[in-house]
Amino acid sequence: MVKINGELLEKDGKTVTEMLSDMEISGQRVAVEINEEIVPKVKYDETILKDGDHVEVVRFVGGG
Amino acid sequence: MPIPTREEMYRALEERHGAELQRKLDSASVAVCGLGGLGSNIAIALARAGVGQLRIIDFDIVDISNLNRQQYFPDQLGKPKAEAMRDTLERIAPYCNITSHNMKLTEENIPVMLADADIIVEAFDKSDQKAMLVNCVLENMPEKYLVSGSGMAGIAPSNMITTKRITKSFYLCGDGVSDAEDGMGLVSSRVLICAGHQAHAVIRIIAGEFDI
Numbered sequence A: 001m002v003k004i005n006g007e008l009l010e011k012d013g014k015t016v017t018e019m020l021s022d023m024e025i026s027g028q029r030v031a032v033e034i035n036e037e038i039v040p041k042v043k044y045d046e047t048i049l050k051d052g053d054h055v056e057v058v059r060f061v062g063g064g
Numbered sequence B: 001m002p003i004p005t006r007e008e009m010y011r012a013l014e015e016r017h018g019a020e021l022q023r024k025l026d027s028a029s030v031a032v033c034g035l036g037g038l039g040s041n042i043a044i045a046l047a048r049a050g051v052g053q054l055r056i057i058d059f060d061i062v063d064i065s066n067l068n069r070q071q072y073f074p075d076q077l078g079k080p081k082a083e084a085m086r087d088t089l090e091r092i093a094p095y096c097n098i099t100s101h102n103m104k105l106t107e108e109n110i111p112v113m114l115a116d117a118d119i120i121v122e123a124f125d126k127s128d129q130k131a132m133l134v135n136c137v138l139e140n141m142p143e144k145y146l147v148s149g150s151g152m153a154g155i156a157p158s159n160m161i162t163t164k165r166i167t168k169s170f171y172l173c174g175d176g177v178s179d180a181e182d183g184m185g186l187v188s189s190r191v192l193i194c195a196g197h198q199a200h201a202v203i204r205i206i207a208g209e210f211d212i
Helices: A016-022 B006-017 B019-027 B037-049 B081-092 B127-140 B188-207
Strands: A002-004 A007-009 A030-034 A054-059 B029-033 B053-058 B097-102 B119-122 B145-149 B162-167 B170-174
Touching: A016 A030, A016 A054, A030 B127, A054 B162, B006 B019, B019 B188, B029 B037, B037 B053, B037 B081, B037 B188, B053 B081, B081 B097, B119 B127, B119 B188, B127 B145, B145 B188, B162 B188, B170 B188
Parallel strands: A002 A054, B029 B053, B029 B119, B053 B097, B119 B145, B145 B170
Antiparallel strands: A002 A007, A030 A054, B162 B170
């Protein structure tokens, strides 16, 4: 199980790209952290979620 | 009437904030990226609090559509925001060390432009640009504190806007959902609340108070 934004989900073995696609989120408007470490955008395809990972997906919306 | 001396201004701040906090504020260096509704209000709050070094950056010019929420005046229309905001900050805090840049921040120039800031404030308008700055800073400058804003459009309740600490050095303010790109308008009071959250996160970090 992987904790994503506080919620336990069965995403073990998925890549960050697959996780974002499951969540229907565009990769252009997010920052993704796994266990307090930023995941570089170029590594979304190759970074695989592991059991026990804490993932934060920060979605940015417009306005400022 | 002549303006107060540097010492008089400093003493007045010290009386309100205490000597220790004022010393920390005076030696702090903060970069405000984007000078719209968030950034213009954040920069003013930080200058008033006595932050010693402020770097302000925006590529845009003051437009009549900005005046509902951004800290510019009708007689500044057409001026670069970086210049207009520097003029205002110099009146508010004449001894603050202000560096203004009328330019667009990119992945290429961010590491150089923001190198000397202790704390970086993301105050952009467009969501893809917010993500670009945040990712760029977190990937390339992990030693910096970063305070970002996301979700303050419309007139939903004030109390939906919060400050979250995403990691040790990354703070995120806003309600996370109210999107100006969905056609929701930006209203002075709610933008000001988010700007207040961001400015206050900065001041707490400077004070060495990292909890939210």
